[in-house]
Amino acid sequence: MNLNLFMALVSDWGPAIPLLCMLLTADKKIIARGIASILLTWGVTQPLKLIVARPRPFTVGAAPLIGKAPEGFSFPSQHAGFSFTMATTTELYRRTLGIIALLSAALVAYSRVYLGVHYWTDIIAGAILGSIVAYIVDKVFSHYEKKHPKKR
16 A cells, blocks of 8 residues: 555544544543534634635645545644544543544644645644643533532
8 A cells, every 4th residue: 555545544534543442432421522522623623714714735736635635724624623632532531542542643633734635733723722622621521520410
């Protein structure tokens, strides 16, 4: 398998690894936080893409396109955002699975630059946003659970 095909596969299917790691925790609390984080990450990154309206690198000749051309704007990277959201959520509770998810998320992020569909700043912003969202969602859930303990 050549590197271009490998990177295309990582870009397309790589985010499934952090998702799988999150699901493998088999903890409803972690999974609920992860799903809430994914939705909030989308709610933050989608409007930012429209506000910033940064063209993708291949459209302005800044990088060659390898593979299929994605639609929409470049900043921030939702692939990186979603991957790091799930990886951070997992890492907060399951260290080993979290490290696997974070390494996978980093590879997904790199693949997006390699394929010419994102700048490094898009990737960094998406990764930071996804991680911060996961951390904030975790703190909000934890705060709520402390204020409203389950009755047994």
